[in-house]
Amino acid sequence: MLADSAAALAAAAERAAALGYAVEVVDPRMTGDAHAAARAFAADLRRPRGRPTILLAAGETTLKVQGKGKGGRCQEFALVAARALSGVPGVPLLAAGTDGTDGPTDAAGAFADGTTAARAVQAGVDLAAALAGNDAYAALAALGDLFVTGPTGTNVMDLAIGVAR
Numbered sequence: 139m140l141a142d143s144a145a146a147l148a149a150a151a152e153r154a155a156a157l158g159y160a161v162e163v164v165d166p167r168m169t170g171d172a173h174a175a176a177r178a179f180a181a182d183l184r185r186p187r188g189r190p191t192i193l194l195a196a197g198e199t200t201l202k203v204q205g206k207g208k209g210g211r212c213q214e215f216a217l218v219a220a221r222a223l224s225g226v227p228g229v230p231l232l233a234a235g236t237d238g239t240d241g242p243t244d245a246a247g248a249f250a251d252g253t254t255a256a257r258a259v260q261a262g263v264d265l266a267a268a269l270a271g272n273d274a275y276a277a278l279a280a281l282g283d284l285f286v287t288g289p290t291g292t293n294v295m296d297l298a299i300g301v302a303r
Contacts, residue, residue, distance in 0.1 A: 143167075143196035143295040146236060150299060154192035159301075161192050168197030168298065173269075175199045175298075176215040176233070180222035183229045183300045195298040201241075207273020210241025212296055213248045214274045216283070217265055219300075220254035227252055231300035234285050237293035243275050245284040247296070257281055 144166065151161045164182045168175050175195070182193055201211040215233040223229050234240065234247030258265050261280055268277035278284045 141292065141294050143297075146294045146297060147194050147196050150194055150297065151192070154194075159192045160187065160189055161194065162302075163194045165195035165197065168195045168199060168296070170199060172199035172201045172211040172215050173218045176218035177222050179215075179231070179298050179300065180219040183219075183223060183231065183302045184226055185302065187302050191302045193298075193300045193302055196295050198295050201272075203272050205271030205273060207268065207271040208241070208243055208276060209272055209274030209278075210235070210239075210243055210245070210247070212240040213243070213245065213278055213284070214269060214272070215296075215298065216248035216250040217254075217269055217274050217277060220250035220258075221265055223250070223252045224255035225252055228303045229301060231298060232285060233296065233298045234287075235293070235296050236290060238287045238290040241275075244286055244288075245275065245278070246287045246290075247285045248274070248278045249283045249285055254281065254283065
């Protein structure tokens with residue numbers, strides 16, 4: 139093994155620090171339900187800091203698939219976090235698989251922020267229905283919030299990266 143999630147977190151933290159951000163690794167072993175992990179990450183993003191701070195988490199959550207839609211755990215993470223961050227300014231996040239794929243899709247994951255839920259309403263996208271049907275991909279595609287990299291050739295788990303203020 140040449141790399142693992144700790145190495146990915148360390149590299150992200152090093153780059154963020156070099157750009158002048160404070161850095162917090164809030165969950166280096168993120169596991170359990172993707173929705174619960176997303177709500178916890180969003181709660182961390184909502185907590186005020188004295189300066190812009192990059193929050194990092196890595197691991198592999200699980201996703202209970204009950205619908206017939208398209209998506210993956212990182213895309214659902216982003217939608218759940220978006221709902222939890224609704225109306226909160228300046229707290230963008232990215233949830234993505236380091237291998238470049240999330241579920242059976244061409245997206246590695248997705249972006250979200252405090253405007254995602256409002257933009258969804260304006261676009262006629264029902265985030266609750268998307269989550270209930272496990273159809274995060276369609277919702278995020280309609281919003282232009284998918285993160286598509288193509289296969290990366292490596293897999294050191296999923297990463298969540300956010301900016302807290």
